Amino acid sequence: MGRTRIRDIRHEELINATITAVHKRGYAVVTMAEIAAEAGASAASINYYFGSKEKLMEATMRRLLTLLKQAMLERYSTAKTPHDRLMAVLDANFSDRLFTNEQCSIWIQFWANAPYAESLQRLHRINRARVNAHFRAELRALVSDDRRETLREALQCYMDGVWLEAAQSSAPLNPAQARKEAREVADLMLKSES
Amino acid sequence: MGRTRIRDIRHEELINATITAVHKRGYAVVTMAEIAAEAGASAASINYYFGSKEKLMEATMRRLLTLLKQAMLERYSTAKTPHDRLMAVLDANFSDRLFTNEQCSIWIQFWANAPYAESLQRLHRINRARVNAHFRAELRALVSDDRRETLREALQCYMDGVWLEAAQSSAPLNPAQARKEAREVADLMLKSES
DNA sequence: AATTTTTAAATGGTCATTTAAAAAATAGAC
DNA sequence: GTCTATTTTTTAAATGACCATTTAAAAATT
Numbered sequence: 001m002g003r004t005r006i007r008d009i010r011h012e013e014l015i016n017a018t019i020t021a022v023h024k025r026g027y028a029v030v031t032m033a034e035i036a037a038e039a040g041a042s043a044a045s046i047n048y049y050f051g052s053k054e055k056l057m058e059a060t061m062r063r064l065l066t067l068l069k070q071a072m073l074e075r076y077s078t079a080k081t082p083h084d085r086l087m088a089v090l091d092a093n094f095s096d097r098l099f100t101n102e103q104c105s106i107w108i109q110f111w112a113n114a115p116y117a118e119s120l121q122r123l124h125r126i127n128r129a130r131v132n133a134h135f136r137a138e139l140r141a142l143v144s145d146d147r148r149e150t151l152r153e154a155l156q157c158y159m160d161g162v163w164l165e166a167a168q169s170s171a172p173l174n175p176a177q178a179r180k181e182a183r184e185v186a187d188l189m190l191k192s193e194s
Numbered sequence: 195m196g197r198t199r200i201r202d203i204r205h206e207e208l209i210n211a212t213i214t215a216v217h218k219r220g221y222a223v224v225t226m227a228e229i230a231a232e233a234g235a236s237a238a239s240i241n242y243y244f245g246s247k248e249k250l251m252e253a254t255m256r257r258l259l260t261l262l263k264q265a266m267l268e269r270y271s272t273a274k275t276p277h278d279r280l281m282a283v284l285d286a287n288f289s290d291r292l293f294t295n296e297q298c299s300i301w302i303q304f305w306a307n308a309p310y311a312e313s314l315q316r317l318h319r320i321n322r323a324r325v326n327a328h329f330r331a332e333l334r335a336l337v338s339d340d341r342r343e344t345l346r347e348a349l350q351c352y353m354d355g356v357w358l359e360a361a362q363s364s365a366p367l368n369p370a371q372a373r374k375e376a377r378e379v380a381d382l383m384l385k386s387e388s
Numbered sequence: 389a390a391t392t393t394t395t396a397a398a399t400g401g402t403c404a405t406t407t408a409a410a411a412a413a414t415a416g417a418c
Numbered sequence: 419g420t421c422t423a424t425t426t427t428t429t430a431a432a433t434g435a436c437c438a439t440t441t442a443a444a445a446a447t448t
Contacts, residue, residue, distance in 0.1 A: 006413085006426080006427075007426095007427095010427090025310065026306070026307065026309070026310040027222065027306070028221065028222035028306075028307065028310075029310070031402085031403065031404085032403075032404060032405085033403080033404095041428080041429090042428065042429045042430080043403090043404080043405085043429090044405085044406085044407095044428070044429055044430085045427075045428060045429075047404080047405060047406080048427070048428075048429095049427095052404080052405080053404065053405090105309065108305060108306045108309075109306055111302060111306070111358055111361070111362070112220075112221070112222075112302045112303055112305070112306035112307075113220065113222065113306075114362060115220070115299065115302075115361065115362060115364075116219070116220040116222075116223070121362075124362060128362075147382075150375060150378050150379065150382070151382070153375065154352055154375075154379040154382070156355065156359070157351070157352045157353075157354075157355025157356045157358075157359060158348055158351045158352050158355055159351075159355065160351075160354070160355035160358045160359065161350065161351025161352055161353065161354035161355035161358070162351045164305055164351075164354045164355070164358060165350070165351060165354065167305070167309065168305070168308060168309060168315075168318060168322075170309075181344060181347070181348075184344050185344065185348040185383075188341075188344070188345070188348070188383050189379075189382050189383060200392080200393075200447090201392095201393095204393090225436085225437065225438085226437075226438060226439085227437080227438095235394080235395090236394065236395045236396080237395090237437090237438080237439085238394070238395055238396085238439085238440085238441095239393075239394060239395075241438080241439060241440080242393075242394075242395095243393095246438080246439080247438065247439090
């Protein structure tokens with residue numbers, strides 16, 4: 001049973017604290033002590049559970065990527081048509097659970113640091129490849145060969161750009177609105193195909 | 195005359211060194227000593243000319259924003275139609291001079307740090323407002339009222355996303371290709387209007 | 389001679405990580 | 419259920435780097 005119950009609880013607490021602390025202070029300057037304080041723990045305990053600051057950051061990013069993956073798979077299961085499944089990918093990216101100020105901040109920090117940390121770069125590649133595969137699969141049925149890659153890249157860049165812009169704003173985000181706009185943009189691009 | 199000749203030369207050298215050093219090591223971890231070494235100077239001289247690391251970073255970002263502004267104005271002057279001027283904005287963003295690995299890296303670092311530094315945030319707002327104004331002005335003649343804002347935001351996010359993705363790749367960028375794709379994407383979105 | 393530019397070295401502060409010991413939880417024996 | 423023994427968890431304090439910035443003096447320029 002709960003052989004590692006406390007361990008799991010602390011992992012979760014510390015990762016949540018990391019998300020909040022990085023959002024508040026920035027990846028570059030946040031300290032172990034600040035993260036620990038956010039979780040009501042001590043800096044030493046972070047090293048006890050994660051080994052180092054870098055490994056904590058990696059675990060935090062892994063968590064976000066898992067959430068995104070789950071959100072996509074959830075929506076995929078109920079979507080019937082290629083068009084529905086394409087929209088499912090967009091909806092997942094802007095789901096209420098994911099598209100928050102805190103998580104937008106972390107994503108930006110992730111993007112900014114991935115080029116300088118092998119472990120983060122790897123996570124980024126894996127995630128990017130998965131999203132691309134989904135897009136490609138669904139677009140196959142929706143647009144002609146010669147436009148498919150252009151459209152796929154445009155959609156991917158659009159989504160990244162929305163996250164980027166959201167991270168600059170301190171006003172609370174509106175995921176429902178973001179989903180609506182993403183659908184509009186996608187349909188706008190698809191329409192010129194039919 | 196050259197009352198401040200050396201001062202200007204050093205400013206330029208140090209800003210260029212900053213761009214290179216940040217690209218190589220990341221904003222978060224690059225040291226004054228590394229930047230100085232890149233310029234063949236000493237860390238102390240950076241403080242002599244810029245006052246602090248933060249002010250150096252601000253000056254560096256200001257330089258990039260100026261380059262972008264110039265590139266836009268240059269292309270604007272020769273464009274005749276609204277469509278041409280819209281493309282001019284895209285072309286400026288992906289011009290040979292700007293769309294380089296080094297500068298992409300800096301932009302990402304800029305985006306990641308703007309939320310945590312008032313001075314950077316200000317620069318970001320100013321730049322964003324200018325690009326938006328250009329887009330809005332040209333789109334007025336090209337698309338209907340109800341779709342204009344969606345399209346503008348989509349284009350803006352697309353551009354940001356392309357920069358973001360470019361910063362993740364270590365392969366040399368292809369500005370001409372980026373311009374071509376941006377034009378395709380823009381036309382794709384405009385087409386469904388006509 | 390005066391001013392500007394340059395830097396080596398000193399300063400002071402911050403912080404991730406380690407250490408060593410305490411506190412808490414758990415298990416096993418009775 | 420209570421009482422040790424053992425393991426796990428927690429943290430205060432120590433350690434050791436690292437680094438931006440300052441200082442003071444030298445070098446270069448005017």
